[in-house]
Amino acid sequence: MNAPLRVLDLHKSYGGREVVAGISFALNPGECYGLLGPNGAGKTTTLRCCLGLTTPDGGDITLVNEPVPQRAREARMKVGVVPQFDNLDPDFNCAENLLVFGRYFGLGDDTIKARIPDLLEFAGLAGKEKAPLRSLSGGMKRRLTLARALVNDPDLLVLDEPTTGLDPQARHLIWDRLKQLLAAGKTILLTTHFMDEAERLCHRLAIMDNGRIVAEGSPRELIAGEIESSVVEVFGEAAPEWAATHAGRYAKRVETSGETVFCYLDDAAPLLTDLGHRPELRSLHRPANLEDVFLKLTGRELRD
Amino acid sequence: MLTDMSFNLRWFAVWQRNFLVWRKLALPSVLGNLADPMIYLFGLGYGLGGLLPQVGGVSYITFLAAGTVCASTMNAATFESLYSAFSRMQVQKTWDAILNAPVAMADVVIGEWVWAATKATLSGGAILLVISLLGFTRPDLALWALPLVFLIGLSFAALGLIVTALAPSYDFFMYYFTLLVTPMILLSGVFFPLAQLPPAAQLLAQLLPLSHAVALVRPLLLGNPVPDLWLHGGVLASVAAVAIVVAIRLTKRRLLS
Structure with a gap:
């Protein structure tokens, strides 16, 4: 057909x-x-x-x-x-x-x-x-x-x-x-x-x-094919500073959007351990989804 | 398998759509279209007519009746092809919806064109009915005038669709009324014989399509032979033909670029 x-x-x-x-x-x-x-x-x-x-x-x-x-x-x-x-x-x-x-x-x-x-x-x-x-x-x-x-x-x-x-x-x-x-x-x-x-x-x-x-x-x-398998989102006032100094050690890619840090990685365990010592930061660990692919490929800046 | 022939009649579905809407409000629509010209006809016909001797060999109101038929046919075609067509095109997006079906832009414009002329004919026809009931013309002559009224409707509907294709908003239509419609009503022999105008203005009047409409309809309704029938009819037909081609082209440029 x-x-x-x-x-x-x-x-x-x-x-x-x-x-x-x-x-x-x-x-x-x-x-x-x-x-x-x-x-x-x-x-x-x-x-x-x-x-x-x-x-x-x-x-x-x-x-x-x-x-x-x-x-x-x-x-x-x-x-x-x-x-x-x-x-x-x-x-x-x-x-x-x-x-x-x-x-x-x-x-x-x-x-x-x-x-x-x-x-x-x-x-x-x-x-x-x-x-x-x-x-x-x-x-x-x-x-x-x-x-x-x-x-x-x-x-x-x-x-x-x-x-x-x-x-x-x-x-x-x-x-x-x-x-x-x-x-x-x-x-x-x-x-x-x-x-x-x-x-x-x-x-x-x-x-x-x-x-x-x-x-x-x-x-x-x-x-x-396009993205790491899991994502850890880290929230809090101190998140951007933590991202600049620590996140790069554990995550393949790190993106900061306001007070939220997105860490893209295949093995989340070491990063989650690090976060365990930082009660001021909240976090969410989830599998990567299509939205992550979309944002990776098209960027985070606004389109009007 | 559908043949190309069936596509050629697709404009009729657009006409049918507008007819179905009109049918819901038919009576108020016809009466509404009738009120305005009737007020002019009786107000001026009796009020002003009482002061006048005969005009063109007949009473003023009889003279004015034919002009009223033409002017109100023009008005009905113009309003439909401006305001109503513009709402469907720009506000309701009805044309966009239709274009998703196997209907071409030209079919939409032609459907709107014939519809506006139809509505103008209903409006002009209602006045013809009233003036023949009141004895300002003979019923058989009024019937003969109907095809002319339709032709007048086609001319002004096509001109209106050009304006609609160019209009950024409803406000734009004011220019068309101020610059063309109003001068045309006053300078085309609707209210008085063209011969009353200075020679330069008479020449100018020959350029206005409404003059040719009046030149056809008035002698016909008075039961006189129509001088230069083919000239006046030819002018109206040419205006209609050229204007609709331009309107289709401009609408394509507006909606299909």
Whole structure:
């Protein structure tokens, strides 16, 4: 089976600044592939190029076997999109939102109307056909947006930060639904900057920074390959001074952020013994996770 | 497998979307659009008309009725293609949502264009109905005027969509009203015959699309032969065709770069 999406050496500049600087990746059918990166890394621009909503300066894109942007409309017949910001139609109720959107795919009213109860059921909105949009919570709107993206029964689902702004309950429900879709054989491309989301959902992911892919692999591979196996976080007023004088003896890498010191190491025992003599410092020993990889590769400075 | 032909009709789904919204508020919308022109028609028609002898061979209110149809068609097309289209594009992000489906930018703009012209026709049509019920024109002539009203709607909707594609915010529309819409209402023969203007202003009036709309609709509604039918119709059709191409191009530049 062909890759649902294949991107080769994609370039895109805005006003002389290269936002996407030559990235390549391909999705395997049935997998969830994540694009991770800080704000401004080029994730959303990459998605826009892949959907044919903006013309790249260079590179090749094949979306569900169609060249993009040349045949982007044909490709979008088999793609569902959940955008970063809700753009449901505030003038319509839930069912009308789905009906009107299905028409954009050239689907007949009868076909769409037959699908609406199942779509709402899937989104946890059963019986809400007539509910006006303003009566829905943020989580319900997100789920309706997901249902809308499924109205054409797409092969590939593209989600741009699907759980940003949602409470934990709502996020878990979205994750559960995305897993169901994967189990049903759909392919998912998602962008996120939530590491737990990426670790839970993505079979493979790419970490983007400054328009480039700086690492690619499964979450487990990235953690094993890019970073030491465990982390000791040390807190307290005296932590920065302790880091400067002692931490380097025990840890392979030490990073200080305010009054917190992150010590990356494979064998934590000697460092923990040292900390045992310093009651003024508090500490937390944990296995390294995707966030550690992310911060190592993209740095700690703020991106606005 | 869907053919390319089915894509060619995709703009209609955009039109349908707007129609579905309008249908929910159809009656207040039509009545609201009717109130303003009717106040002008009766206020000026009787108030000012009482002071005047006949204008162009008919009573002033009969003369004004045709102008009112044109001006209010223009207004309805302009409001829909400016404020309503801008909300959908910029505030509600409705166009962004549509573009994620297999619909092209040109389909969205064309759907909005035909919709604004449709709404303008509903508005102009309501006035035609009222003035034919009141005897200011004959019902059969009013019916003949409907396609012209639709053409007028297409011209001004296309111009409005250009402005929308360029607008940073709602405030920008004031310029369009002050610099174009208001002068057009006053200098296109809506309220008085163009011949009343000094020659230079008459020449200027020929450049305004609304003059050509009035030049078509007034003789028709009065039951007179329409002079230079193809010239005036051609001007309106050309404005519509050129403006919609420009509007599509500008909207693409705005949303798809």
